[in-house]
Amino acid sequence: MKSVRNVIILGSGCAGNTAAIYAGRAGLNPLVIIGHEPGGQLSITTDVENFPGFPDGIQGPDLVANMQKQAERFGAEYVYGTVDAADLSKRPFRISIDGEWQETRTLIIASGASARWLGLPNEQQLIGKGVSSCATCDGAFYKEKKIMVIGGGDSAMEEATFLTRFGSEVSLVHRRDEFRASKIMLDRAKANPKIKWLVNTAVDDIFDVTKGEVTGVKLRNLKTGHVWDQEVDGFFLAIGHIPNTKPFVGQIDLDPDGYILSKGGARTNVTGVFHAGDVQDRIYRQAITAAGAGCMAAIEVERFLEHQGH
Ligand SMILES: Cc1cc2nc3c(=O)[nH]c(=O)nc-3n(C[C@H](O)[C@H](O)[C@H](O)COP(=O)(O)OP(=O)(O)OC[C@H]3O[C@@H](n4cnc5c(N)ncnc54)[C@H](O)[C@@H]3O)c2cc1C
Numbered sequence: 428m429k430s431v432r433n434v435i436i437l438g439s440g441c442a443g444n445t446a447a448i449y450a451g452r453a454g455l456n457p458l459v460i461i462g463h464e465p466g467g468q469l470s471i472t473t474d475v476e477n478f479p480g481f482p483d484g485i486q487g488p489d490l491v492a493n494m495q496k497q498a499e500r501f502g503a504e505y506v507y508g509t510v511d512a513a514d515l516s517k518r519p520f521r522i523s524i525d526g527e528w529q530e531t532r533t534l535i536i537a538s539g540a541s542a543r544w545l546g547l548p549n550e551q552q553l554i555g556k557g558v559s560s561c562a563t564c565d566g567a568f569y570k571e572k573k574i575m576v577i578g579g580g581d582s583a584m585e586e587a588t589f590l591t592r593f594g595s596e597v598s599l600v601h602r603r604d605e606f607r608a609s610k611i612m613l614d615r616a617k618a619n620p621k622i623k624w625l626v627n628t629a630v631d632d633i634f635d636v637t638k639g640e641v642t643g644v645k646l647r648n649l650k651t652g653h654v655w656d657q658e659v660d661g662f663f664l665a666i667g668h669i670p671n672t673k674p675f676v677g678q679i680d681l682d683p684d685g686y687i688l689s690k691g692g693a694r695t696n697v698t699g700v701f702h703a704g705d706v707q708d709r710i711y712r713q714a715i716t717a718a719g720a721g722c723m724a725a726i727e728v729e730r731f732l733e734h735q736g737h
Contacts, residue, residue, distance in 0.1 A: 430530075431532060432457075432530065433450075433455040433456060433457070433533065433737060434450050434457045434458070434531060434532065435458045435459075435529065435533075436457050436503075437536050438538045439461040439464075439467060439495065440539050440704060441469060441491065441717040441718045442467075442539070442703035442717040442720050442724070443459055443467070443535070443537035444494035444498055444721065445494065445718040445719075445720075446722070447494075448498045448501060450725040450728060451500075452501045453725065454502070455728065456504065457498075457502075457725075458504050459495075459498070460509070460522075461505055461508065462508075462509050462671075466491035466492065467539055468542070468705075469487035469488070469491050470487060470488045472554065473487060473555040475564075477563075477714075477715070508525045509524070510523065511523050512674055513675060514678075515675070515697050516678070519532050520532075520533075532735070533728045533731060533732060534699065535702070535703055535721075535724045535725065535728060536675065536702050536706055537717075537721060537724070538672065538706050540669060540686065540712070541668060543560075543664065544664060545577065545666070549633045553662070557641025557659075557660060559662070559663050559664070560663070560664045560665075561663075562576075562586035562589050562663055565663070566593050569661035570594075571593075573595060573596055573659050574659070574662075575598045575599075575657075575659045575661070576590060576663045576665055577662075577663070578664070578667075579601040579602070579605075580606070580665070580666075581607075581609055582667070583666070584608045585612060587622050591622060594621070596621060597621055597622050598623045599623070599624055600628050601627075601628065602629055603626065603627065629647050631644075631645040631646065631647050632644065633645075641661065642658065643656055644659050668705070668712075670684065670685040670686045672706060679696055679697050686706065686708075687706055689702060693727045701727050702724065703724040
């Protein structure tokens with residue numbers, strides 16, 4: 428076992444990187460576990476236009492790479508690997524990084540929540556090129572364009588309604604003709620004349636990988652079997668997120684969907700374990716809110732360690 432760390436930060440997205448900048452500047456020599464997605468969700472997108480400080484926008488991968496560079500400047504150490512198990516029953520906590528155990532006085536969980544995708548062959552290749560899981564982030568790119576939203580829950584209703592501000596039309600595609608969405612959200616969406624409803628419908632394919640942008644989709648009516656192509660410019664998934672909290676099930680309080688339950692500020696129910704970013708936030712899910720949460724978690728760590736005499 429290596430020497431006990433002051434703080435381990437799990438995740439290299441906006442939350443983890445920002446926590447690393449603050450913890451690094453506080454002289455805590457943080458260890459950042461990069462995880463399966465180096466740089467987090469922004470690493471799979473292109474233009475980011477809403478992160479303050481970049482009047483002309485910035486590419487997602489550049490933004491997270493800059494954050495990592497900034498954290499390393501202050502002594503943050505980044506290691507490739509994934510946390511596959513943890514023992515948070517006593518301090519120092521024990522964290523397994525691909526089977527190798529490491530002790531730490533504090534832990535910041537900034538492991539994000541991965542968007543659910545449909546799993547279509549072309550989908551992943553078109554993320555950031557017309558395929559998106561975030562209407563707030565990417566809606567403004569589709570002014571007067573044809574937009575499609577997939578899903579039947581509250582977020583699908585919210586995203587479709589929001590996207591009518593931009594698109595010339597918004598088609599909402601849902602596999603069934605009943606909706607999980609609450610009545611109020613559904614009624615609001617139904618009252619919006621810009622939303623066209625495609626129920627009992629599945630998406631079989633997205634085009635056009637050769638052009639490097641979304642130009643259309645292949646749809647199938649699940650009741651009649653009718654198959655057709657439809658022109659689309661922006662394709663938005665709203666079928667949920669999966670919080671990356673598997674190693675902590677049974678060790679910290681999670682809500683029924685697996686998101687960390689906050690005990691105020693950045694605190695979890697386990698003293699010395701803090702949360703940051705989308706792994707706890709099911710509402711805002713933005714780069715800037717994740718970065719802010721990373722800052723909060725690092726400040727809490729710093730004060731906790733100070734209080735403990737470290
Ligand atoms: C396509 C797309 C476009 C977007 N565009 C924008 C935008 O324009 N503007 C905006 O503000 N927001 C945008 N977002 C949302 C933004 O990316 C997220 O809100 C933000 O990345 C959340 O940061 P995070 O650090 O909490 O989590 P994430 O970015 O999800 O990072 C999580 C990190 O945790 C790591 N990890 C997970 N599990 C483990 C584990 N077991 N062990 C170790 N590490 C682990 C992962 O490798 C990853 O590095 C977009 C999201 C997507 C998907």
